[in-house]
Amino acid sequence: MRKQASMRILAKILSLAVFTMATVLAAAFTVPPYGAPTPVELRCEYLKNPLGIDDLHPRLCWKTDTTKDGWQSVRGIMESAYRILVASSPEKLSKEEGDLWDSGKVVSEQSQNVEYAGKPMATRQRCHWKVKIWDPNGRVSAWSAPAQWTMGLLNAEDWQAHWITADKRNNAPLQGLPLLRASFRVEKPVRRAELFICGLGFYEARLNGTPLDDAVLEPGWTNYRKTCLYRVHDLTGRIVAGENILGVMLGNGMYNVVGGRYTKFTGSFGSPKLVAQLDIEYTDGTTSRVVTDESWKTALGPIVFSCIYGGEDYDARKECAGWDRSGFDASAWQAAEKCEGPGGRLSTRSASPIKVMETLKTAKVSQPRPGLWVYDLGQNFSGWPKLSVQGQAGATVKMITGELLDQSGLVSQGSSGSPVWFAYTLKGDGTEIWEPRFSYTGFRYVQVEGAVPASETTVGSGLPRIQNIEGRFLYSDVAVNGAFSCSNPDVNRVHALILAAIKSNFKSVLTDCPHREKLGWLECTHLLAGCFMYNYDCARFYEKIATDMRDAQLDDGMVPDIAPEFVVFSGGFRDSPEWGSACVIAPWRAYQMNGDVRILEAQYETMKRYVGYLGGKAKKDILSHGLGDWYDIGPRGPGESQLTSLGLTATGVYYQDIDILRQVAGLLGKNDDARTYEKLADEVMNAFNGAFFHAEKNQYDRNSQTGNALPLVLGLVSPARQAAVLDNLVSDVAQNGNRVTAGDVGFYYVIQALLKGGRSDVLYAMLCQTNGPGYMYQLRMNATSLTEAWDTNPISSQNHCMLGHIEEWFYSGLLGIRADAPGFRKIVVAPQMAGDLTWAKGHYDSQYGRIASNWKRDANTLTMEVTIPENTTATVYVPTSNATGITESGTPASQAQGVKFLRTEKETAVYEVGSGVYHFKSML
Numbered sequence: 001m002r003k004q005a006s007m008r009i010l011a012k013i014l015s016l017a018v019f020t021m022a023t024v025l026a027a028a029f030t031v032p033p034y035g036a037p038t039p040v041e042l043r044c045e046y047l048k049n050p051l052g053i054d055d056l057h058p059r060l061c062w063k064t065d066t067t068k069d070g071w072q073s074v075r076g077i078m079e080s081a082y083r084i085l086v087a088s089s090p091e092k093l094s095k096e097e098g099d100l101w102d103s104g105k106v107v108s109e110q111s112q113n114v115e116y117a118g119k120p121m122a123t124r125q126r127c128h129w130k131v132k133i134w135d136p137n138g139r140v141s142a143w144s145a146p147a148q149w150t151m152g153l154l155n156a157e158d159w160q161a162h163w164i165t166a167d168k169r170n171n172a173p174l175q176g177l178p179l180l181r182a183s184f185r186v187e188k189p190v191r192r193a194e195l196f197i198c199g200l201g202f203y204e205a206r207l208n209g210t211p212l213d214d215a216v217l218e219p220g221w222t223n224y225r226k227t228c229l230y231r232v233h234d235l236t237g238r239i240v241a242g243e244n245i246l247g248v249m250l251g252n253g254m255y256n257v258v259g260g261r262y263t264k265f266t267g268s269f270g271s272p273k274l275v276a277q278l279d280i281e282y283t284d285g286t287t288s289r290v291v292t293d294e295s296w297k298t299a300l301g302p303i304v305f306s307c308i309y310g311g312e313d314y315d316a317r318k319e320c321a322g323w324d325r326s327g328f329d330a331s332a333w334q335a336a337e338k339c340e341g342p343g344g345r346l347s348t349r350s351a352s353p354i355k356v357m358e359t360l361k362t363a364k365v366s367q368p369r370p371g372l373w374v375y376d377l378g379q380n381f382s383g384w385p386k387l388s389v390q391g392q393a394g395a396t397v398k399m400i401t402g403e404l405l406d407q408s409g410l411v412s413q414g415s416s417g418s419p420v421w422f423a424y425t426l427k428g429d430g431t432e433i434w435e436p437r438f439s440y441t442g443f444r445y446v447q448v449e450g451a452v453p454a455s456e457t458t459v460g461s462g463l464p465r466i467q468n469i470e471g472r473f474l475y476s477d478v479a480v481n482g483a484f485s486c487s488n489p490d491v492n493r494v495h496a497l498i499l500a501a502i503k504s505n506f507k508s509v510l511t512d513c514p515h516r517e518k519l520g521w522l523e524c525t526h527l528l529a530g531c532f533m534y535n536y537d538c539a540r541f542y543e544k545i546a547t548d549m550r551d552a553q554l555d556d557g558m559v560p561d562i563a564p565e566f567v568v569f570s571g572g573f574r575d576s577p578e579w580g581s582a583c584v585i586a587p588w589r590a591y592q593m594n595g596d597v598r599i600l601e602a603q604y605e606t607m608k609r610y611v612g613y614l615g616g617k618a619k620k621d622i623l624s625h626g627l628g629d630w631y632d633i634g635p636r637g638p639g640e641s642q643l644t645s646l647g648l649t650a651t652g653v654y655y656q657d658i659d660i661l662r663q664v665a666g667l668l669g670k671n672d673d674a675r676t677y678e679k680l681a682d683e684v685m686n687a688f689n690g691a692f693f694h695a696e697k698n699q700y701d702r703n704s705q706t707g708n709a710l711p712l713v714l715g716l717v718s719p720a721r722q723a724a725v726l727d728n729l730v731s732d733v734a735q736n737g738n739r740v741t742a743g744d745v746g747f748y749y750v751i752q753a754l755l756k757g758g759r760s761d762v763l764y765a766m767l768c769q770t771n772g773p774g775y776m777y778q779l780r781m782n783a784t785s786l787t788e789a790w791d792t793n794p795i796s797s798q799n800h801c802m803l804g805h806i807e808e809w810f811y812s813g814l815l816g817i818r819a820d821a822p823g824f825r826k827i828v829v830a831p832q833m834a835g836d837l838t839w840a841k842g843h844y845d846s847q848y849g850r851i852a853s854n855w856k857r858d859a860n861t862l863t864m865e866v867t868i869p870e871n872t873t874a875t876v877y878v879p880t881s882n883a884t885g886i887t888e889s890g891t892p893a894s895q896a897q898g899v900k901f902l903r904t905e906k907e908t909a910v911y912e913v914g915s916g917v918y919h920f921k922s923m924l
Contacts, residue, residue: 035142036135037077037870039111040065042147044129046539051194052152052232052348056121059596060084061112062131062144063849064870066915075898076914077870079109081134086118086127093128093146100127105134111871112823112847113596123158124194124279125151152232152348153196153277159346161196161277161291164336165270166250166298176300177438179323180248180274180336184290189283190239195246197276198230198346200269201253201308202438205276207238208245209325215353216474217440220508220544221254221520223551223564224269224342229350235278246290247324248274251438252306254518254566255342261310262417264517265567269342297333299323303437308518311401311420312384312439316427317393351508351544352476356383360471365453368409373448373456377471380444380785380799382504382514385422386435386472389451391464393428397451399469401443403515403798411447415798416515426464440474442504442514442799444784475503479537484810484842491767491837494775495810501786501801502532506541509548509564513788513797519562520548521802522582523630527748528801529589530808534817534844542590543599549583550606557613559583559606561627572640576626577650578745583610584657588664594847595823600664607661608673614654615680621687623650629706631789631803632743633773638789638796641743643704648692649745652710655684659714688716698724705732706746709753726757733762738769740790748805755813755832758906763813764834767806775806814840815853820875829853829866830877830908848872857924864920868913875902876911880922883909889919 039062044050046059064079066072083105085098092099101118111133121127128148132141153159166178195212197205198219205212212233219229250272252258259266278290299320305313322328363378385399400421402411413420420441424434451464485492505511509520510532525545532538545563552563561569561579568574587603590596617623628641628649636642641649662677688711692701698721701707708729711717717725729750732741742750754763770776773790781792788800812818816831824846831840831853841854849869856863868874878893880886883904888896893911900912909922 036079036133036139037064037066037069037071038141039063039131039133039144042129042131042144044147044149046537049148051150051234052196052230053149054152054154054348056154057115057117058149059113059115059598060129060131061114061847063111064133066870075916077916078136078914079111079133079871080136080138081105081107082111082114082131084114084129084131086116086129088126088128090128090146093130109871113598121151121154123151123154127151150194150232152230153346159196159275159277160289161275162293162338163273163275163341164292164294164296165273165339166300166334166336167271175304176318177252177303177306178250178272178298179301179320180250180296180298181323181328181330181333182246182290182292182296183243183326184246184278185243186239186241186280190236190280191283192281193235193239193278195233195235195276195278196230197233197248197274198228199248199250199274199276200224200228200272200342201255202251203274204249204437205233206247206324207235208240209247209322210238213353214355215477216356216437217253217354217507220350221564222344222548224255224344226344226551227547228342228344228346230275230346230348232348239280243326245324245326245328246276246278248276249301249303249437250274251303253308253438254564257308257566259310260305260307261419261421263307263309264417264519267566270339273339273341275341275346292336294335294338296336297330298336299330299333306436306438308439309417309420310439311422311441312436313423313425314434314436315425316432316434317425319427349543349547351541352478354474354507355477356472357475357477357503358473359386360473362469366409371449372410373453373466374405374409374411375446375448375469377444377446377469378784379471379500380442380504380783381471381473381500382440382442382799383472383474384436384440385446386433386470387424388431388433388467388469389424389426389464390431390454390467391426391428391451392462393426395450395464396423396425397464397466398423398449400447400449401441402445402447403443404794405445411445412794414795416442416513420515431467435472440514442797443471473503475506476508476536476541478541479845480535481537481845482534482811482843484815484840486814486840487838488768488836490776490779493779494767495807497775497778497783497786498531498801498804498807499535500784501799501804502535502807504785504799505801506532506536508544510545512802513800515799516797519566520545520564521562521579522549522559522586523561523579523745524802525582526585526589527745528804528807529586529593530812531801531804533589533593534808534811539590539594539596542586543602546583546587546590546599546603549586550603553583553606553609557609559610572625572627576628577614577623577653578626578628578630580610581653581657583607584660585653588660592819592822593824595821595825597667601668604664604668607657607664611654611657611661611677614657618651618654621651621684622647622691623654626650629743629746632704632706632746633739633741633790638743638793643702643741644706644746645692645701648701648707649710651684651688651691652714652716655681655688655716656714658684685716697728699728700725703728703732704746705729705740705742705750708732709742709746709749712753713749713756726753726759729753730759730762733766737771738762738765739772740766740774744802747803751805751809755809758832760809760813760832760834763806763809764837768835811842811844815842816877817844817851817853823847824851825872827851827868827872827874828877829874831855831864831879833857833879843867846872860924862920862922862924864918866913866918866920868915868918870915872915874913876913876918876920877905878909878911878920878922879907879924880909881907882923886920886922888921893920
């Protein structure tokens, strides 16, 4: 097994403690007189029935079904053991023959990230599995419903396909994007067929005229010289008798940015190319294979221009009707050419696919100038327009997208990069519907040239007539893990504002903005980790980000500010500790949320090398380079830190890296490393306080919000000074009219410092202030997505998630849902009720199940409903003025089933509970 021995021991000790406590709590419960609840929601590598797993020890997980058989009202449900069967066929599994793995009865409460430990995995191995569990009383559940996973191509030699291209000339722009097709015949029944495919930069694959799925912008962006992502498609049942056609359209993406309109940069890994392999098994036991080689045919398609930044043009007159179906005459097409791939290892370890997740309707149409119409889609978002139009062949409709309108009502691209547009040339065949395939942008408005709305009767009689324009909102197709709402409608609008920005930048990398840059600036991956993870299932997303950072790391250990590093910047824009430290902090935050140590195992050497790099740059343990608290509010316009010294944030995150690395080393059983980093952390702490702490004033650095908050959060302030430093932070907020002055980096630490210090009242005042730039100001300026600058500056992006740190507080502060052990195996529910809020409600779906926190208060009464998932325990904090008067489900809390009183803290009663739903009522 891959885990280190000491890490196993530590995990067992923690699990035993949790299990023992939960068993005590459960002892008094009334439980149904039959078997344990049945395992459900089986997952492999966080996915349901995944294809193409390329890890030899896949992680398995499950939850328990308490919705049936009288379990709904039972509290304190725990597992005590499990048994997993993995079989090579459904028949063997149904007979309880685990020919690949029979774990036997394993005495453990573990239900998450159980590593497969059976026979060695083979390429294309199909694995069928199920699990049953025991409860602490020895009762056994029924077997779960069966699930499965399929292995990918595990070895380089398993790939018999060749990379092919329409043109070997590197960086030579074709007059359009290529189509590729292959014909193959099937004359006998098919038992199994799987397609393994990677098309760079983007691809859309079809079988017999039908897209293989609804994913777009595939594959995910990577450093193609090190990693290329492929997908696996199960085509069993889709292949027909006789001739079949595989058709592939290729796009440029980030792989081939050649310019032509607006670009953030130009650069290329080569011309678009494809590798694909279709393995077919027949019912008679024979096999066949279709691979990319010179037998494939290629021609230019109707996409005549495509740039990931500048837009896309489509000429419908150039369509090859039926090119991806049987019967098409491809005799005039050219043979594809074999070529070298970009060099990266082919892998399926990708983030979730991007899809069209929402469709936005036109909210308003205006005519700011004769011949120009502007369609307002009502929401700033990330995607592309979808056009429905009628007109004569050869007419072109040009759609200019933008986030804002200028004073005359025309679309402005000042915040998003210019020129960008999408153009469609009609073929003249009734109503034509088109949307781009390989380019997207961020926008709200669409300015149309060369066409008129269908309702227009006074002008443009010869122009194409637009039937409809819609917005297609693209983001990752992942499970929604969280929900939040409260009694203040404006706070709910801020929540929606931030979510719009999160979704807009939730691609295969966490982009800074969906238009002007589209780059994976790394600071948000750790500063906004909670914002993403409380709302969405980001486990695989963060593993993909970790791979991107490993691939981007330089020989000297530096991790650049962006990953993948498609373009090399200079100075702080390439080497800023607050950005590069994501290679340490982001995996750690993923571990805290998901409880899966594997991301730390994979990232450990990258972490060590980066901390070593920073140590080499430090002078007497102090770093003073980078961007600092980017976009803070000072006397000058936004940019590099103005109110806080570069050294404070750079050295602070350096210490944070070291402290995390110390803990990771301990988890992985690397005790010598742990001692080394503990010593280094002490040295940096002393240097930090010597350089930045002003003892006579209990202030750090220049007494900025960031200056005082960051050391409080990182434990750099001595216990005797913490209250005074917190008071200085609170005073600064008040002196600034409750306005935020911290920037991209510091605001996260401000929120965490106030939350940790029990001052959510200050955070709420900051959130709701209307005296100047801030969240409410953005709403007042009609923003529909979080903007890059606090003051909605129109030259800055209008769709940036980087200042969305308050989102995490909605869950961890107002709802009070926090992890007390990695992966929420132990839970804290400690809502901090703030300001004029009378209620808040929401939930977070952890790996174990739903954690819900709903509270409501009137003048002197508080009601709290708390839901804790099975196989976990929780500490619940109930605000009260009278701890002895608290009830739970109408019973004095001290007598309630499964509720254990622990202590009182600052007008709060603290209880320990197991799984279940609890209703507390107290006097305030």
